[in-house]
Amino acid sequence: MATFRMALIQLQISSVKSDNVTRACSFIREAATQGAKIVSLPECFNSPYGTKYFPEYAEKIPGESTQKLSEVAKECSIYLIGIHLFDIDVPGKITFQESETLSAGDSFSTFDTPYCRVGLGICYDMRFAELAQIYAQRGCQLLVYPGAFNLTTGPAHWELLQRSRAVDNQVYVATASPARDEKASYVAWGHSTVVNPWGEVLAKAGTEEAIVYSDVDLKKLAEIRQQIPVFRQKRSDLYAVEMKKP
Known part of the structure; x- marks a missing residue:
């Protein structure tokens, strides 16, 4: 198939996990009815x-969320990408240390x-440009x-990094963000985006x-x-990016 449709679900996150999962599944079904074959939360x-x-x-995995996602992916015959975080410390702006709570990954996906x-x-x-190069x-x-x-970081780097990774590696790049909630303790930028290998923004959400x-x-x-x-x-005789682990 030379062309396929993908969908990014920019979900408004609440404090009730079951509601988040239920609403995510509803949006997944809606995306599937519109022809999406790959869907990302x-x-x-x-x-x-x-x-x-x-x-x-x-x-734990498997758990409530993974079970529901597995069921809806099977029901809709789609490939579904779900969930994680990071560390940031911008003086006078925001500090967030994900690594204090969550362990890092150690493999390619x-x-x-x-x-x-x-x-x-x-x-x-x-x-990290190297990860995209390996992929x-x-x-x-x-x-x-x-x-x-x-x-x-959103207005400064969100689109810039996506377009850079797309052009560097001549690939499509898609990013799925939560919807913005101004009342949340951490306010997400939003603007879920798809970029083509030429660096053009093909589709982009607002904040809602x-x-x-x-x-x-x-x-x-x-x-x-x-x-x-x-x-x-590429001058592979002069430089290379290599995997240390499979």
Whole structure:
């Protein structure tokens, strides 16, 4: 399939986990009826955003949330990407230390679909060009980053990083953010976005709850890679980005 539709669910997060999960499943079903084949939820979709909430909302896997997501993905015959966080300290602006509560990942996350190979990152991962390069080397054509930038990093870096990763690696990049809640202790930037390999923004939400749809055109991706053949012309005799772990 040369073209397929994907959807990003920009969910308004409440303090009631069961309501978050139920509403997420409702949006997933709606996206599937609109032809979406790959659907992404935002980071931390079932919990308010903050380290003080994590112990209360934490689940074993499999658990309530993963069970519901598995069921709705099977029901709708889609590929579903769900949930995580990061560390930030901007003097006078915001301080948030996710690593005090959550452990870091230690492996690459990719999966194959009938449409393309997908590479996964979470929010802060988007700042590391090497991860995206590894995914491109492994044949990924779409990178998905559920994330939750804030009102400081969002306007400065959210779109910039997505477009950079897309152009650097000639891939589609999609980011799914929670909807903005001005009353929350951590206010997410919103603006869930899909960017093509040329660096063009194909679809972008505002700050409110929404579903963002975009068609991923793999023929367009192939044309861009032929027009600007960076993979063939990289100087691998001079430099390389390599995996330390599979």
